[in-house]
Structure formats: structure tokens, C-alpha cells
Amino acid sequence: MQNMTGVQVFESWVRTTWLPYTHQVPEDDRELFITQLANDYLKHHPADENGMFHVNMVRLEVEAIKR
Numbered sequence: 001m002q003n004m005t006g007v008q009v010f011e012s013w014v015r016t017t018w019l020p021y022t023h024q025v026p027e028d029d030r031e032l033f034i035t036q037l038a039n040d041y042l043k044h045h046p047a048d049e050n051g052m053f054h055v056n057m058v059r060l061e062v063e064a065i066k067r
Contacts, residue, residue, distance in 0.1 A: 010042060010053055011034050014034050014037060
């Protein structure tokens with residue numbers, strides 16, 4: 001991620017973390033969607049004093065075994 005802007009790093013995070021959501025967007029529109037989402041989010045939630053962006057979220061991972 002060297003030489004990437006904060007927005008590009010955030011877009012990369014969205015691209016990999018939000019797969020269940022971004023894959024609902026048609027593939028031809030997905031990159032534009034991610035770019036717009038990142039820009040809108042960061043406009044309303046700017047970086048902190050250390051240049052870090054924060055997202056309040058809970059990630060639940062479930063593992064099931066069929067018996």
C-alpha cells in the first residue's frame with residue numbers, strides 16, 4: 001500500500017472487507033460504487049490527527065457443523 005492516498009487505502013479495505021455488499025452491485029458499476037462510497041464516507045468521517053480513518057462496525061463470524 002506504499003504511495004497510496006488515504007482514500008485509496010480505504011477503497012482497498014472496502015473492496016476486501018465488504019464483499020457480501022459490493023458483490024451485490026453489478027460488476028461494471030462496482031469500482032465507481034466503491035469510489036463514491038469511500039469519498040462520501042470520508043467526507044463525513046475525516047481522518048483523525050494521525051491520519052487514520054475509523055469505521056464503527058461489528059464483524060460476526062460463524063462456523064457451523066452439520067450433524
